[in-house]
Amino acid sequence: MAMAAARRRSLLHGLARRPWLARLLVIAALLALWEVAARFLVDPLFLSPPSQVIMSLDKVFGTRGVPAALQLTLFELTVAFVLAVAIGLALGLVIGLQPLIRRSFFPIVLLLYCMPQVTILPLFILFFGIGAASKIAFGVTHGVFPVIVTVVAGVQNLKPILLVSARSMGASRWQMFRYVIFPHMVPSFFAGMRLGMSGVLLGVLLAELYVSVAGIGYFTTLFTQNFDPTKLLGLIGVLAAMAIVLNAVVRRAENHFARWRTE
Amino acid sequence: MATSEAAIKVRDVFHRFGAEGEQRFVRALADTSLDVAEGELLCLIGPSGCGKSTLLNIIGGLMTPSSGDVEVRGQPVRGPLPRDIAFVFQENSLFPWNTVLENIELGMTFQGVSKSERAARAAEVLAAVGLKEFAHHYPAQLSGGMRQRAALARALSLKTPILLMDEPFGALDEQTRMILGEDLSVLLAQSRKTIVFVTHSLGEAVFLADRVAVFSARPGSIKQVIAVDEPHPRRPEFATSAKFTALRNQLYRLLHDEIRKAVQQSSAADTARAGTERA
Amino acid sequence: MAGNEADSPVPPRFRAKQSHVAAPPSPPSCAEGSGVEVVPGGAFEANSPAPPAPPFPKKKERAGAAAPQAIALPRKQVSVERAASRLIQAGFLVGLVAVWYLASTRWGVNRLLLPNPLAVYDNLLDILRSGEFIDDLETTLEELAAAFALSATGGITLGYLISRSPYWIAVFEPLFAAIYSIPIILFLPLFVLFFGLGPASKIALGAAISFFPIVINTIAGFGHVDRLFVMAARSMGASDYHLFRHVLLPAASPVILTGLRMGFTTALLSIIGSETLASLAGLGHRIVHLAEAMEMARMFAYIVFVIAIAVTLNTIVSRLEARGKRD
Known part of the structure; x- marks a missing residue:
């Protein structure tokens, strides 16, 4: 009795010291709930238990065309992300550094950023076809605005004293940019990249789900129509995990480049 | 050209912010004239908002006065003079993304100092301000006093004949301030730079300065200049001497009425601003 | 992941300040520094809570005199x-x-790609005059209202409960942050599978997506209240209720309001999005329907109409947010 109580106490103590352990328990509990629901409560045509989903992950990737579809989607994501970041950085710097351009065009950028772009998704398909181009383009328009906005903000919220101080020490315009404005902007640029990545993911996936003749969108539609929740959940799960990992990687980079802020 | 030995000459400088009739219109500085001799340490003291910092920025070429002229070492000031003048600001002006060492070297980079020379000078000034062990710390890792030491080191590394210090210890606590003041006096006695030093603190002014220029309330102008006849470097004992106390009291009497005036001004301005904002 | 701090061996309750909630630099608000007052948020993608996090840790510096x-x-x-x-x-x-x-x-x-703007204008007038948009607008707004009501109630309640203990914050906040980085639109096929093509799947998806910004900001809001305020109130004998009503709530409400605004725009976006992808009615559905029928001028007119509606709604919401923050 006493030993059991002591063990229980030490277990609770261990949990109290390790929130991540409790977090794992929460995740496990949710998975268990899902498992029970899928096994006993819900029609197997709609939901399959997580154990089965995980066990048949290999089957998902064994399905003819799935690896190629994943590859295609990843290709679209990469191209769209690179374009969004490059365009966003360039535009952000121009807008952020030129007062007249900023006053004139930043409101327009913000307005566009706030628009529900999904309304013009059909237009993208009409203009760019049903191939990769439309998905890339839609990803870029979703990813580019957060990058622009954060770069502009990063250039803007520099403490004026730092510019004054650099000027008093004789910094040239280029040196001001290279040694003051740019390093100050880097952390927000990474924050922008993270937001941009979420945007690109959203844009590309929206377009994929809409067109659904190739890539991931085709297979989610296929699995849904075949009432094959095991494969559907497996595919979605893999993509979701990928999104979490990518986000965490960029966040790490962001923290690394922002370490001078908090230390 | 350089007919006078004055390092800095200020002639009838007047400065205002905003245009007449505007709400934010302020006469910051009434006609002010001033000479600072080569190798002298001049303190500017006065109530808040009396234009001391404005005058300092005008001397340094960071601001252009509404009228009047400033000459530095015989040359009219048209913009920053990084080879003649180095600044230490009140606000933390170290670049937060650079370490202390990088911060110091950056100023020299701006002026095209060679790499080996940069390293040598940085080591020298770091030792001078006692921050050798903190060369690789980021500013955010340092205390306020250490940050201002680093900023001072950066200014010294530029090897300018003139140093302009805008309430460099303004944001620090009294004790840190005292120690920094003593160290500064020693450091500056060795360098024989020409220094203009803005401060709020009566004691700091008397302790550091060769002469103290007392400003009136806004629009600021120089009310009186007091000489502090005491050799550098000043010893801590000076701060407890009768001479020090007498000078400090003299400054206090000069300033007291001006400070009251300034406080009334600013609370009146606050009320006016609050009134228009509500309207 | 976001919670490395939470993984540190020191039990959170022993730390001086409730500062476990990572406060990443917020995506700048649309209203900031511009004449236009609209909402941030390409919402779906605004994948980070927006507590007022200054880019520099605030030191007690007096404002720069010169600059x-x-x-x-x-x-x-x-x-x-x-x-x-x-x-x-x-x-x-x-x-x-x-x-x-x-x-x-x-x-x-080609007119099928780009209709004459005059034709679009005529169509827009026709749409407004005939009132044919009313049914679709109603559907979309009903879905939006239901989804937002669900996510706001759920998000704020759960966020408040979690924020009561630094320990629970450390457990849940990284979890929510991680889920928040998933483009939940991926799960649309599942929602359609469960809830069908009707409004239910839109409401569920909208609620699920907008839940996260709301809960994360609520946790950040209540979790970030300065200990000093709490101690000051306690020292004056504030009861639990007083503490909540006069300290916690006012201190947290700006961040929570931001979360609600982000949740609202996100819900709107995901509902129009899911209507576009798989639905039977609603504004998004109408646009796709016209696209498939190749009625380009009318589709453009509807796009303009929907964007105007969205911008109006977002503007109203961010005005409300600004007003709420002022009080």
Whole structure:
């Protein structure tokens, strides 16, 4: 009795010291709930238990065309992300550094950023076809605005004293940019990249789900129509995990480049 | 050209912010004239908002006065003079993304100092301000006093004949301030730079300065200049001497009425601003 | 992941301040620094809570004396510059429409790709006059209201409960942050599978997506209240209720309001999005329907209409947010 109580106490103590352990328990509990629901409560045509989903992950990737579809989607994501970041950085710097351009065009950028772009998704398909181009383009328009906005903000919220101080020490315009404005902007640029990545993911996936003749969108539609929740959940799960990992990687980079802020 | 030995000459400088009739219109500085001799340490003291910092920025070429002229070492000031003048600001002006060492070297980079020379000078000034062990710390890792030491080191590394210090210890606590003041006096006695030093603190002014220029309330102008006849470097004992106390009291009497005036001004301005904002 | 701090061996309750909630630099609000007051948020993608996190840790620095003044310009110059940028904006928009017009009439761009702007205008007038949009608008707004009500209630309740203990914050906050980085639109096929093509799947998806910004900001809001305020209130004998009503709530509400606004725009976006992808009714559905029927002028008119609705709603919500923050 006493030993059991002591063990229980030490277990609770261990949990109290390790929130991540409790977090794992929460995740496990949710998975268990899902498992029970899928096994006993819900029609197997709609939901399959997580154990089965995980066990048949290999089957998902064994399905003819799935690896190629994943590859295609990843290709679209990469191209769209690179374009969004490059365009966003360039535009952000121009807008952020030129007062007249900023006053004139930043409101327009913000307005566009706030628009529900999904309304013009059909237009993208009409203009760019049903191939990769439309998905890339839609990803870029979703990813580019957060990058622009954060770069502009990063250039803007520099403490004026730092510019004054650099000027008093004789910094040239280029040196001001290279040694003051740019390093100050880097952390927000990474924050922008993270937001941009979420945007690109959203844009590309929206377009994929809409067109659904190739890539991931085709297979989610296929699995849904075949009432094959095991494969559907497996595919979605893999993509979701990928999104979490990518986000965490960029966040790490962001923290690394922002370490001078908090230390 | 350089007919006078004055390092800095200020002639009838007047400065205002905003245009007449505007709400934010302020006469910051009434006609002010001033000479600072080569190798002298001049303190500017006065109530808040009396234009001391404005005058300092005008001397340094960071601001252009509404009228009047400033000459530095015989040359009219048209913009920053990084080879003649180095600044230490009140606000933390170290670049937060650079370490202390990088911060110091950056100023020299701006002026095209060679790499080996940069390293040598940085080591020298770091030792001078006692921050050798903190060369690789980021500013955010340092205390306020250490940050201002680093900023001072950066200014010294530029090897300018003139140093302009805008309430460099303004944001620090009294004790840190005292120690920094003593160290500064020693450091500056060795360098024989020409220094203009803005401060709020009566004691700091008397302790550091060769002469103290007392400003009136806004629009600021120089009310009186007091000489502090005491050799550098000043010893801590000076701060407890009768001479020090007498000078400090003299400054206090000069300033007291001006400070009251300034406080009334600013609370009146606050009320006016609050009134228009509500309207 | 976001919670490395939470993984540290020191039990959170022993730390001096409740500061486990990572406060990443917030995506700048649309209203910031611009004449337009609209909402941030390409919402879906605004994948980070927006507590007011200054880019620099605030030190007790007095405002710089030199700098702001040095930058200040005479008012006349300011108004001239403002007029110049308004002129450029107007010119840009006129130029855009002019290019559109010329492209559709002179340069021979296929009418199926780019209809004449005049035709679009006529269609827009027709849509407004005939009132044929009412059913779709109603559907979309009902879905939006239901989804937002669900996510706001759920998010705030759960967020508050979690924020009561630094330990629970450490457990749940990284979890929510991680889920928040998933584009939940991926799960649309599942929602359709469970809830069908009708409004239920839109409501569920909208609620699921907008839940996360709301819960994360609620946790951040309540979790970030300065200990000093709490101690001051306690020292004056505040009861639990007083503490909540007069300290926690006012201190947390700006961040929570931001979360609600982000949740709202996100819900709107995901509902229109899911209507576009798989539905039977609603504004998004109408646009796709017209696209498939190749009625381009009418589709453009609907796009303009929907964007106007969305911008109006977002503007109202961010006005409300701003007002709530002022009080």
